Amino acid sequence: MIYKFERPLIGDNMEGYSQKLYQCPICKLYYKNEEMAKKCRAWCSKHSSCNLAITKYSIERMKN
C-alpha cells in the first residue's frame, strides 16, 4: 500500500507508534518529522539515491 506522505499516516499500534508518520514516496522510509520526509523526498527525486544524513532519521533506521 502506498501512502502519500503529505497525508499523515496514523500509526495504528505499529510497534507502539501512535503518532503521525510521514513517508517518503520514493524510498518508502517513514519519518516522525514532516520536514525530514520532505527533505528526503526532495533528495530522492533529485538524486535517485538515499542520503544517509537524512535516512538516519527515519523510523526504520532508528529501530536499529
Ligand SMILES: [Zn+2]
Ligand atoms: Zn526518500
